[in-house]
Amino acid sequence: MSTKKVLQHVDKNMNMLIKDLCVLIRQPSVSAKNQGIKKCASLVKNTLKKSGINAEILSMKDYSPIVYGEVKSKKNPNKTLLFYNHYDVQPVDPVELWDEDPFSGKIKGNKIYGRGSSDDKGELITRIRAVTSFLKVTGDVPCNVKFVIEGEEETGSAHIEEYLKKYRKKFSCDGVIWEFGHVDSKNRPIIDLGMKGLLYVELSLRESKMDAHSSLAVxxxxxAWRLVEALKTLRDSSGKILIKDWYKEVQPLAKSDIKILKSFPFDEKEFKKEYGIKKFLGNKTGLEVKKSLVAEPTCNIAGIVSGYYGEGAKTVLPAEARVKIDFRLVPKMNPKKQAMRLKRHLVEKGFGDIEIKIYHGEAAARTNPKHAFVSDVTDAARRSFGKYLLSISSAGTGPMHAFTNILKAPAIAIGSTHVFSRIHSPNEFTRIDLLKKATKCMCLILDNFARSN
Amino acid sequence: MSTKKVLQHVDKNMNMLIKDLCVLIRQPSVSAKNQGIKKCASLVKNTLKKSGINAEILSMKDYSPIVYGEVKSKKNPNKTLLFYNHYDVQPVDPVELWDEDPFSGKIKGNKIYGRGSSDDKGELITRIRAVTSFLKVTGDVPCNVKFVIEGEEETGSAHIEEYLKKYRKKFSCDGVIWEFGHVDSKNRPIIDLGMKGLLYVELSLRESKMDAHSSLAVxxxxxAWRLVEALKTLRDSSGKILIKDWYKEVQPLAKSDIKILKSFPFDEKEFKKEYGIKKFLGNKTGLEVKKSLVAEPTCNIAGIVSGYYGEGAKTVLPAEARVKIDFRLVPKMNPKKQAMRLKRHLVEKGFGDIEIKIYHGEAAARTNPKHAFVSDVTDAARRSFGKYLLSISSAGTGPMHAFTNILKAPAIAIGSTHVFSRIHSPNEFTRIDLLKKATKCMCLILDNFARSN
Known part of the structure; x- marks a missing residue:
């Protein structure tokens, strides 16, 4: 009965949610450039406090701070749900492709535009508002609630593991709701029970002391040429990685995983239209497409640069070349071991002089579909969105492995981010209707979770 | 007798030369970015005028203007020497590697720093000052003198041919002194009788409408990957170009050319030290090194860019990738034909979707070592610098072919630019002692040329 009133409170107070979200978007917090991180942490802390949630800033060394929030339940103090989110955002480059200032928080109809509008400030605000609605309507929360909101997710959550180990007790919980959650084009929330891992490296080399006149290219x-030659040894044109033993630990998907995968819809035509492509890499179709998203390791050039790349022509022989590569990993692949294999490969191919900088490594994670927490979430999703999709793993990466491993709690991703909302790209947006549904879903998850065993 | 006084005038008025040069350096004139071009043309015109040279601006369409200068000889109006120079400069990137503002014209001891200090404002000023010294001391010049000073050299002199054709009569002459001239580390001017050609292209491709989250790399x-794959088909690791028929028209060097080449010194150790390299590309040594500089076609990556190349990590799948390539050409290679071969190659290798933008093409040129003009120049070089080196061709490129072809006059490069003066690179400089010697050399060339048949 009271839960119904809580959901009504969400409905009636969407203007508060939108207002709070726009304030968050307007505060830049680009972790890759250390832009506005501390200011944003402080803003998030204040947002929690004014929403009735106890909040504090947790700091370690020179790492970006974590904003920690907590509300103790009066009626049910023995069960705890933890919301994991992040307040940092991706860089806005190429900024000239944005229609609006990336930090304006411009509202157009059902959409709110801006870097972080979906990833992850939009998700964060739905969870805060769900707690607020319980507090306003019932004066309590169904179970204890904790918020761990970090500031380094977009650069690979380099220190979340250290934070989790240090604050293991403070963060102890019985279930984790993950920072993101996608919604497909038919407004079905995708419930992800796992994440891919990631190894992000930069390869660089310098051949001479300084840029030279290109007549000296003889x-x-x-x-740049040597980097091209080295890169060509890493991957074939179908996307297959050519580094020795790269796939050694990769397990084939279980039959039960394939069953979940088969029932998972994927609209190839719509996807291709959105991205303006005609064929998928390697001409994949059907189940292969779905399998690849959850279970195919990748080697992606995220950035390459050398020499003169401005307007017009410059006849220069560059001194230096750099490439950023992100390798997505699947369960059982160890990022450190894969980095060693990459290094060995380059040495063996005659590129031992290429410097490898490792930005970060993250193992993949999967939560068992049979865990009771999964049905708490699927039920809430059905009741708030009317439908849902279950996925064995996201195609994306996050430190889920650190949470499930250190806090010994299952983790599930569910949220409000539309699949074409351009996260990490120009003109990122979030949808107000989905923010509302996700907020209600969080209320129902709290309610289900508090009742279940 | 009077020539001796002219040379003394040069000696006594070096402060005027330095002052005029620094004023020119302080006026940015980056043709690749259309920065300051018209202002610099106007400044050059005024510099000519105040030096006693009739000057005017020649314009065609929206091309950068040519500054034209002329002094008629009273005593010898039937012979004309033309100085070809350019007032535009290379871009200053990477600007953060400059010790000073690239446009400051900072003097430190014997060096003047700044973009264009050597290439080509330094060269231009020696020629202007040589004419001024004759006018001041003798009230005349030994023969007619013409200046053709263009503003698009650093972007490939795209319209010099059109200008030469339009002003064929105005520019008519009996010999051309080229815009640059290198001086080796033992202060020997290098007299170049030819230049390599150039084909400068940009390859680009777009695979999707927008940058995407890198989890979609499956x-x-x-x-960027497809560009790497395409590039790898163009060249092997020794520098050999793999495009079909690329070398078809290339002639072996004549025995007489090899003889001149053999007598041409090249200090490999010093060169390697300057650039901080241990071995030459393809492990070349001795005559191979010298041959390559004048007679080896190249395929150089002048710039490559895709995705995120800023600080830190960004997990992005770029939508677009671009690479700028400069191919140096040798005599008999036709830039248009070579561009067609490149295009055909990409289509045949499955990269027909890669867009090719041709920035410019320039054929190579060579002047006959037996021409009388050559001995006018070598004698002047010997008397001003005390020594000289004769080279069948520069490793660099310029529109020499257009001049020799349209004006039907021999062209020779000689000047003041020290071989390690970092032209096209950060901290470009010129040396005051070499500017002085080059100015005297220009006086002696005028004198010799006026007398010879």
Missing amino acids: LIKNP | LIKNP
Whole structure:
């Protein structure tokens, strides 16, 4: 009965949610550039406090701070749900492709635009508002609620593991609701029970002390050419990685996983239209497409640069070349071991002089579909969105492995981020109707979770 | 007798030369970015005028203007020497590697720093000052003198041919002194009788409508990967170009050319030290090194860019990738034909979707070592610098072919630019002692040329 009133409170107070979200978007917090991180942490802490949630800033060394929030339940103090989110955002480049200032929080109809509008400030605000609605209507929460809101997710959550180990007791919980959650084009929330891992590296080399006139290209080695030659040894044109033993630990998907995968819809035509492509890499179709998203390791050039790339022509022989590569990993692949294999490969192929900088490594994670927590979430999703999709793993990466491993709690991703909402790209947006449904879903998850065993 | 006084005038008035040069350096004139071009043309015109040279601006369409200068000889009006120079400069990127503002014209001891200090404002000023010294001391010049000073050299002199054709009569002459001239580390001017050609292209491709989250790298093709694959088909690691028929018209060097080449010194150790390299591309040594500089076609990556190349990590799948390539050409190679071969190659290798933008093409040129003009120049070089080196061709490129072809006059490069003066690179400089010697050399060339048949 009271839960119904809580959901009504969500409905009636969407203007408060939108207002709070726009304030968060307007505060830049680009972790890759250390832009506005501390200011945003402080803003998030204040947002929690004014929403009735106890909040504090947790700091370690020179790491970006974590904003920690907590509300103790009066009626049910023995069960705890933890919301994991992040307040940092991706860089806005290429900024010239945005229609609006990326930090304006511009509202157009059902959409709110801005970097972080979906990923992850939009998700965060739905969870805060769900707690607020319980507090306003019932004066309590169904179970204890904790918020762990970090500031380094977009650069690979380099220190979340250290934080989790240090604050293991403070963060102890019985279930984790993950920072993101996608909604497909038919407004079905995708419930992800796992995440891919990631190894992010930068390869660089310098062939001479300084840039030279390109007439000297007959004598001085060009680092861009050598990088091209090295890169060509890493991957074939179908996407297959050519590094020795790269797939050694990769397990085939279980039959039960394939069954979940088969029932998972994927609209190839719509996807292709959205991205303006005609064929998928390697001409994949059907189940292969779905399998690849959850279970195919990748080697992606995220950025490459050397020499002159401005307008017009410059006849220069560059001294230096750099490439950023992100490798997505699947369960059982160890990021450190894969990095060693990459290094060995380059040495063996004659590129031992190429410097490898490891930005971060993250193992993949999967939660068992049979856990009771899964049905708490699927029921809430059905009641708030009317439908849902179950997925064995997201195609994306996050430190889920650290949470499930250190806090010994299952983790599930569910949220409000539309699949074409351009996260990490220009013109990122969130949808107000989905924010509302997700907020209600969080209320129902709290309610279900508090009751179940 | 009077020539001796002219040379003394040069000696006594070096402060004027330095002052005029620094004023020119302080006026940015980056043709690749259309920065300051018209202002610099106007400044050059005024510099000519105040030096006693009739000057005017020649314009065609929206091309950068040519500054034209002329002094008629009273005593010898039937012979004309033309100085070809350019007032535009290379871009200053990477600007953070400059010790000073690239446009400051900072003097430190014997060096003047700044973009264009050597290439080509330094060269231009020696020629202007040589004419001024004759006018001041003798009230005349030994023969007619013409200046053709263009503003698009650093972007490939795209319209010099059109200008030469339009003003064929105005520019008519009996010999051309080229815009640059290198001086080796033992202060020997290098007299170049030819230049390599150039084909400068940009390859680009787009695989999707927009940048995507890199988790989608299992499905969406990455243009950076496809560019790497396409590039790898163009060249092997020794520098050999793999495009079909690329070398078809290339002639072996004549025995007489090899003889001149053999007598041409090249200090490999010093060169390697300057650029901080241990070995030459393809492990070349001795005559191979010298041959390559004048007679080896190249395929150089002048710039490559895709995705995120800023600080830190961004997990992005770029929508677009671009690479700028400069191919140096040798005599008999036709830039248009070579561009067609490149295009055909990409289509045949499955990269027909890669867009090719041709920035410019320039054929190579060579002047006959037996021409009388050559001995006018070598004698002047010997008397001003005390020594000289004769080279069948520069490793660099310029529109020499257009001049020799349209004006039907021999062209020779000689000047003041020290071989390690970092032209096209950060911290470009010129040396005051070499500017002085080059100015005297120009006086002696005028004198010799006026007398010879």
